[in-house]
Amino acid sequence: MRRLDSKRTEPLHGTAATRSLERATAAELPPHALMARAGLSIASLTRALAPHARRIWVACGPGNNGGDGLVAATWLHQHSQASGLGLSITTTLVGDLQRLPKDAAHAWKRAQAAGLSLSKAPPDTFDFAIDALLGIGATRPMEGELSEQWDRLVHATAPVLSVDVPSGLKADTGALLDPSSKSQVPAGPRFTLSLLTLKPGLFTAQGRDFAGEVWFDDLAAPMAAMVPPDAWLQGQPGPDFEPALKHATHKGKHGEVLVLGGQSMETDGIGMSGAAILAARAALHAGAGRVYLSLIQATAPSLTWDPVCPELMLRSTSAALSGDLVERSTVVCGCGGGRAVADFLPALLERAPMLVLDADALNAIADNQALQQLLEQRRHRAWTTVVTPHPLEAARLLAATTETVMTDRLASAQSISERWGVICVLKGSGSVISAPGVAPLINASGNGSLATAGTGDVLAGMIGAALASPGKQATALRCVAAAVFQHGHIADHWIKNQGRRHLSASQLATGRSD
Template sequence: MSPLAPAPLPPCPPLLPGFPLYRAAGLRALEAAARGQPLMERAGLAAADLAADLITGPRSEGPILILAGPGNNGGDAYVAARHLQARFFPVHLVALGDPSQAPADARAARQAFLDAGGSELTAIPEHAPQTHWALIIDGLFGIGLQRPLTGAYASAVVAANHLAKTQGCPLLALDCPSGLDGDTGRVLGPAIQASHTLAFIAHKPGLLTLDGPDHSGILHLAPLELDAPRLVPPEGHSIGREALAAHLLPRLRNSHKGSFGSAGILGGARGMTGAALLAGRAALLLGTGRVFVGLADDSLGAPTFDPLQAELMLRPADSLCEAPLTALAIGPGLGQSPQARLWLARSLATDLPLVLDADALNLLAADPTLAQALATREAASLLTPHPAEAARLLGCEVAAVQADRIAAAQALSQQFAAWVALKGAGTVVAAPDGRWWINTSGNPGQAAAGQGDILTGITAALLAQGWEAGTALLGAVHLHGTAADYLAGTGIGPAGLTASETAVAARTVFNAWSQPPALSA
């Protein structure tokens, strides 16, 4: 290969299946449905198996530090400790809390560990900084924690995080990192920053959104021999291929540009035309037959064509709806002028599937008449707010939105009878009927100007090509994140990843997903 030739790109990330998600109440129902089965024994054994796999490298001869709390999470830790000790791993178990107050199964697990020759410590050894731990296991608290950790628990969490960081050893959380709300992803005071989390029975939404991804590390699942969806219907799901497969089909050879719809992008007031152009470029790159961009900028200096994407058809915003559109997006760079309000009112009155973002959402939040027009639309409506925009629409503080992102997305969806993607770490997608999904793709490179415009353009493209509203939003959110991950895998990002690069990568990933599977010989 010539030294000037570009390095080959890695294969595109595959479109993986989604998985069910359960909050604490649903998990309690699953445990009740499986009453009588040795779930704690299975959980501890699974934890020991994973722990053994994680202990590698030059420090693999060091001891394992296990933190066992006062509840069933601590019981899981005791079972794991017993199995690891039986495999001749040196185990130092720190027991926190009053064992006499523990649930019956946890007390039995503790006794079995002691009967097998195990011993307990009441605190992390003072010589710990000089001990090279092979692994730290967090078994303090699981999904039931609803208050900040204090006292000895908080001290143990801080110490465990410090040891894992300074010594470079894995930190494995059992079921949910202690101090993290498994339902919402909120950090409740000091919280474990795990490098790995082993979820039991099913994944928890709090591991996937808000602060969850930064505290959970690599996720693993031990179903404990239960078929969770068969026992209790899932409350939510991650976004996966089963939600998108019906639309991810190869294009027919006998096609023309009219076969793939016409998307309209309305926005781009003076000084913000780039936002509308970015959305239009993304819609074009995702395969829309024709893309019309209606610019709100009516100054003499307004662009009449896009020099980087001459295929885009630019026109004044007033004439956009005269184009033969199959989907419309409004908001990128729209501004909040009286004229912008009029354009939004006209857009809401169309019978087109409609994506609303950015200033379109801010106008809605400030005008009850527009909000009512949205809530009573017959055509599909899709909203893509970030947390601050969601807070304006709900009339609350941003902290309230972030305190329960699933509930906030559901509230918006029901209030406006629309599909909603609440953007952020672990974007939450909510349907008007109450269903919800959490996206697992994406990285911090998407925290940059213009990335929201790219998502709007991708969504408009899928709608224009005939995708159903919910499937289009799920597909756009997951594709947008996967494109960013694909680029990061090549060294382009996360730092410095641009919106324009993400749009091009989204085209590559989308085409890879839409190809038929290779035939075996």
């Protein structure tokens, strides 16, 4: 058993793969042995997380998840008796005892033999709770007593340990079974012990809020490595990703980034120059050798240099599109581009081998069939295209609704990648990074401090710099994933070092967390 952190890249398995592995593992073991291992693991983690807890509530549901909870309650009960600690173990079970699955029914018989009894209602107060109401097989919103106990757990200020997945959370997607519950956030410390496999839903959508700190026990199932993962939890890039800097080098060998966007006030009274400036600053601080900034301005340029980052080289849009700058740079387009950015997209789509499309560039493509055709043609040239939509922009690209996108973030990102032949970064809690024909990645870093204006522009610039660097021996997908991780990693260290919740995009763009 181990606690997960953001340093490791981990395979993730959905419900179907987990069920398959569960059947194969159980077939190699004596009857009920797999549930016995799970229950012991839950009990052991409970004692480790809450060594001083004296009143423990074990909330069991009508399936095998509840059976795991019964085994854990039995272990805790026996430990209390053997040690003389006098723990109060309140065990509830929602459902008909006569209809329990075989393994859960066996767990109940063992619990009875150990002297464990069921309570008709949860305790009035408790120091620690085990959520074993529903597991990965749940498909319908909870009702009646099940819903009441779930609500009690969600609003509990005491620590809660969920078995396999938090009850009511879809293991494959991170969406809640009852969409009306998505506004709720657990009140107290939360932990989840994922058993046998790690589930994708723990790390994206509502998963991270409800799962809390995730632990993993593979239950000594050696066949796990034989089951192809449905996704990957993308951790910190290894030391091989960033090669040592050579002494005999110059800025031209560290890649070039061109940022085109930032519509000025003169265009239609809406000024968004700051978005493009943030992207350019982020690309510079992320290591690009040269960064060119081309602002969309209706009249003579009002900004000729950046006093914060004078290293940025400003170009008019006509100068940026002349010569071979578009061909030799990684182009980042769309940040604060407004409606005016659509005029520049045909040239960029037709000329830029490395192209990052964000924000208004995506909106323009979603509304224009001709631009969509140009985007599709890029895949036949083996050019790299990265799109970085938030859920609403993703919905526009898919001609769907935001709710549909959020119902299955992994499938939505993969649909965009397959439809357009692009690398897609679907932003949000547990950003999803997908590419055609490969299992998607879920970013392991980041937190709610990134929910401020401009942080997406910073991400686009960081991705541009990662793609532009010629020294990394990595695929474009790996470069993009590394940039997404670093973006969240800065925010994680900001919270750790500063102890503050607010992180501005300007601070994020510096690449520093101190």
